[in-house]
Amino acid sequence: MxxxxxxTGIAAxxxxxxxxTDMIIPKQYLKTxxxxxxxxHLFDEMRYNPDGSENPDxxxxxxxxxxxxxxxxxxxxxxxxxxxxxxxxxxxxxxxCIVSTxxxxxxxxxxxxxxxxxxxxxxxxxxxxxxxxxxxxxxRMTVDLEAQTVTTSDGQVFEFEIDPFRKHCLLNGLDDIGxxxxxxxxxxxxxxxxxxxxxxx
Amino acid sequence: xxxxxxxDKIWDAHVVDEAEDGTCLLYIDRHLVHEVTSPQAFxxxxxxxxxxxxxxxxxxxxxHNVPTTADRVNGIENPExxxxxxxxxRNAREFGINYYxxxxxxxxxxxxxxxxxxxxxxxxxxxxxxxxxxxxxxxxALAHGIGTSEVExxxxxxxxxxxxxxxxxxxxxxxxxxxxxxxxxxxxxxxHTGTAGGTGHVIEYCGEAIESLSMEGRMTVxxxxxxxxxxxGLIAPDEKTFEYIKGRxxxxxxxxxxxxxxxxxxxxxxxxxxxxxxxxxxxxxxxPVVTWxxxxxxxxxxxxxxxxxxxxxxxxxxxxxxxxxxxxxxPGTKLTDIKIDAVFxxxxxxxxxxxxxxxxxxxxxxxxxxxxxxxxVPGSGLVRKQAEEEGIAQIxxxxxxxxxxxxxxxxLGMNPDQLAPGERCAATSNRNFEGRMGRGGRTHLMSPAxxxxxxxxxxxxxxxxxxxxxx
Ligand code: SF4
Numbered sequence: 001m002x003x004x005x006x007x008t009g010i011a012a013x014x015x016x017x018x019x020x021t022d023m024i025i026p027k028q029y030l031k032t033x034x035x036x037x038x039x040x041h042l043f044d045e046m047r048y049n050p051d052g053s054e055n056p057d058x059x060x061x062x063x064x065x066x067x068x069x070x071x072x073x074x075x076x077x078x079x080x081x082x083x084x085x086x087x088x089x090x091x092x093x094x095x096x097c098i099v100s101t102x103x104x105x106x107x108x109x110x111x112x113x114x115x116x117x118x119x120x121x122x123x124x125x126x127x128x129x130x131x132x133x134x135x136x137x138x139x140r141m142t143v144d145l146e147a148q149t150v151t152t153s154d155g156q157v158f159e160f161e162i163d164p165f166r167k168h169c170l171l172n173g174l175d176d177i178g179x180x181x182x183x184x185x186x187x188x189x190x191x192x193x194x195x196x197x198x199x200x201x
Numbered sequence: 202x203x204x205x206x207x208x209d210k211i212w213d214a215h216v217v218d219e220a221e222d223g224t225c226l227l228y229i230d231r232h233l234v235h236e237v238t239s240p241q242a243f244x245x246x247x248x249x250x251x252x253x254x255x256x257x258x259x260x261x262x263x264x265h266n267v268p269t270t271a272d273r274v275n276g277i278e279n280p281e282x283x284x285x286x287x288x289x290x291r292n293a294r295e296f297g298i299n300y301y302x303x304x305x306x307x308x309x310x311x312x313x314x315x316x317x318x319x320x321x322x323x324x325x326x327x328x329x330x331x332x333x334x335x336x337x338x339x340x341x342a343l344a345h346g347i348g349t350s351e352v353e354x355x356x357x358x359x360x361x362x363x364x365x366x367x368x369x370x371x372x373x374x375x376x377x378x379x380x381x382x383x384x385x386x387x388x389x390x391x392x393h394t395g396t397a398g399g400t401g402h403v404i405e406y407c408g409e410a411i412e413s414l415s416m417e418g419r420m421t422v423x424x425x426x427x428x429x430x431x432x433x434g435l436i437a438p439d440e441k442t443f444e445y446i447k448g449r450x451x452x453x454x455x456x457x458x459x460x461x462x463x464x465x466x467x468x469x470x471x472x473x474x475x476x477x478x479x480x481x482x483x484x485x486x487x488x489p490v491v492t493w494x495x496x497x498x499x500x501x502x503x504x505x506x507x508x509x510x511x512x513x514x515x516x517x518x519x520x521x522x523x524x525x526x527x528x529x530x531x532p533g534t535k536l537t538d539i540k541i542d543a544v545f546x547x548x549x550x551x552x553x554x555x556x557x558x559x560x561x562x563x564x565x566x567x568x569x570x571x572x573x574x575x576x577x578v579p580g581s582g583l584v585r586k587q588a589e590e591e592g593i594a595q596i597x598x599x600x601x602x603x604x605x606x607x608x609x610x611x612x613l614g615m616n617p618d619q620l621a622p623g624e625r626c627a628a629t630s631n632r633n634f635e636g637r638m639g640r641g642g643r644t645h646l647m648s649p650a651x652x653x654x655x656x657x658x659x660x661x662x663x664x665x666x667x668x669x670x671x672x
Contacts, residue, residue: 031281033240033288084349088241113350176350177251180226180358183218187254187360190217190228200453200461201230201258201325 001115003173007096008142009069011133012059019073020080021107025089038085039092060093064136070143072126072133073100077118078107087114097143099150101126112166113175117145119160128156145171204471206368207437208403211343211468215326217360227363230325231342232355233311234261234298236289237615238330242353243292252296254359259298260320263289264310265615267303269578269605274304282616296356309581309607312336312549316420317581319449323438323465328355333549333631334433335426339419340446341438341468343403346427366432367477369402370470373410375484380665382489382559383418384551384629384648386410387425389487392500394480399431402478405470406436410484416445417555424550425631428497437469489664491536492633492646494524499633503651503663507534527635528643529623536661539645543626544575544656545638546649547605548612551629552580556649557588561596563653563667569601570659576603576618578610600656614639627655 029041047058054061060068071077071090077100078086087110090098097117111118121129132139132152139153145167150158169179180187194201205213218226232255239261246253253259266282267273277283286303293300299320301308307318312333315321321337327344328334330352337344347361355361371390391398404426411422419436426434443462446452453461488502499521501508509532510521525532530539546552546560557579569575577597579585585607588594598604611618612630620626620642629652633644645661654662 031285033285034244035241036244084241110350176362177249177354177357180354180360180362183226184358186218186226187228187358191359194228198324198461198464200322200457 001113001173001175001178004096004115004117004145004170006142006144006146007069008140009096010065010067010137011070011072011099011129011139011141012065012068013130013133014059014071014073015130017074018076018079021078021083021086022080024078024086025083029089030083030085032085035085035088036092038089039094042089042093067094067137069094069096070133070141071095071098072129073098075101077103079104084110084113087111087116091116099126099129112170115170115173115175117143117170119143119150119162121150121158121160125158128152128158132156204474206470206474206476207341207405207435207468208343208366208368209474211324211326211341212365214324215343223364225363225365226360227326229328229355229359229361230258230322231315231320231327232259232359233315233320233327233329233331233334234259234289234352235265235311235329235331236263236285237265238349239292239352240285240288241349242330242356243288243296245353246296246356251357253298253356256297257299258359259296259356260300260315260318261289261293261298262301262308262311262314263303264308264607265609265613267608268617269608269610270617271606273606279617306582306586309579309584310549310552310609312420312424313552313580313584316340316416316445317449317583319446319452322446322452322461323442324468328361332427333424335431336420336424336549338423338426338433338435339416340442341435341465343433343435345433367402368475369399369404369431369478369480370476371404371406372408372479372481373406373484373487374408374481375410376413377410377484377487380489380650380668381484381487382648382650383414383421385487385490386484387422388490388492388497388500388646389482390480391425391429391497392490393482394429396428396496396498397430398480399426399429402431404429404431404434406434407470408481408484411436412439415555416441417553420553421550421556425497428631438465489648489651491651491661492644493528493530493536494521495527495633495635496520496524497631497633497646499524501536503536503661505536507532507536507539509533529625537663539661540625540659541573541627541645541655541661542624543620544569544573544602544652545578545611545626545628545630546576546602546652547578547580547610548628548630549580549609550631551649552578552584552607554584554587556629557584557593557597558591560649560653561593563650563657563664564600564602565596567600567657569656573656573659574603575601575656576605576611578605578618579607581607602656611638613637614642620644627652627661
């Protein structure tokens, strides 16, 4: 998993509430064999017209936001099915950080498993960040995980909370597998033990 | 030592590491893999430059996407299904795991192949990226489904990060009446406890009626633990279990067999073990059942009538109304008056040899009703072969059934075997959700014997009526 330390980038405003995983990645794209390559289908129904052409009004199709790495979103982002394809699609598009007042539980967990930082902020902070994001591509925002701050393009600094263990994992790029592999000596020892006690396994 | 349940014993034997908050790293003895939930996991390994830690404990077989018609030897037509199966071929080769490709006689539904090949053994932990992994609990193995990230985690580390569930005992006392089978037991339990009745628990099924079931029947019972909301279902291993396992290709042999037996015989719940929840049903009270709605808890004896949604309470009123609309049924209709269009015998719930025998018993000398499309899909190539050798295949064919190749088939609408919108099917699978067997398809779950009876009469039928008639 890629580390997340400090990110300075374009933030796209998506004030819509209840953006669900079906909106993030519709179910017809679940028959894939990859977790990469889903970025082109991110927000498929909002992003493309029925004839397949781009909807120029959708935020990520606007020239200013095509390279966005941060989303500032409305309440309850990521609700709906538990599909891990949703964070995969966001990551593949290039999104590394999402700010909202609230996230759906499974989606929130899935973000950490995939190196995406979800930040929960109070309404007034989300409003201020939304306003900053609306300024377009020259307004770069900085997310500093170590310091637990988001800094707007005009220098306002907002602090956020994060579980210390999750912070540690993101800062060091440790996914669950990486963490478990830290205990590989324990697994080796266990396997040696069962080779004796349950050799038929 | 404090008394333990079977679940406690298996759990304790597999803890590699325990964190302060009780989260455990659990060792996984067998990892079963199929083509739908594994590609991203293998891709993740590749991207991180990791290997499969224990390829010898990993077993893969394509089942969900594969067509069940003879022409599949020429390849799979649907491009997405073909790619998923080809990807499994490639991953199995590249990572060196045990593999049963589409055209291997041992290929079949992953939960049928595992036990058949002797991979599933008592006291093991077994996982698979599939919710019906609970099937393997019939052997006294702790078996449950996992998500794609967890599949990758098990591939890379042979462990899973887990918190312990609670213990639930489901006891079925007494003896089953004629015509009542394992499927009727498992559906009746869900009808009794609801689809959330087992949430947060691992169920151990016990009692005289469970003990007297064959291994096939026990697998049918455990298979649907998940429909009852449980994390897993278990049955303590006994002589029948050991008899079933002995001599299978991957079962222990010689000295190891003896050592294994010694441990396996200790795998039962202590008499004074603590249970967080206990449910008891009398076998005598269980009748042949069918489902009428779109949730596996919508179960009634075949002698019943379609219920009135108003007879329920809370959110179930609206759910039942919606179910009946989807199913195209009116309250008060006798269940035996419901006409069917299709019959599906197969799936990991009821695709084993004993299931086919039970259906063939009813079909012998009889014909499928005119206008009914009937399909039997053996759970594995070896089940199919055995059925052909026993003459069962011919009974199906003579009755007018299509005799298919092994796979998940109609159980889920992911391969060419699907119901048409509005088509009504008597099915031996495990889920009657909207659209499960094809968009708009209507599913009534039941036992193989009941499905065979429905095929003969063209309507939902009490199998006991046909049992008493001689043909
Ligand atoms: S037969 Fe049905 S329930 Fe069983 S593994 Fe296949 S799709 Fe799942």
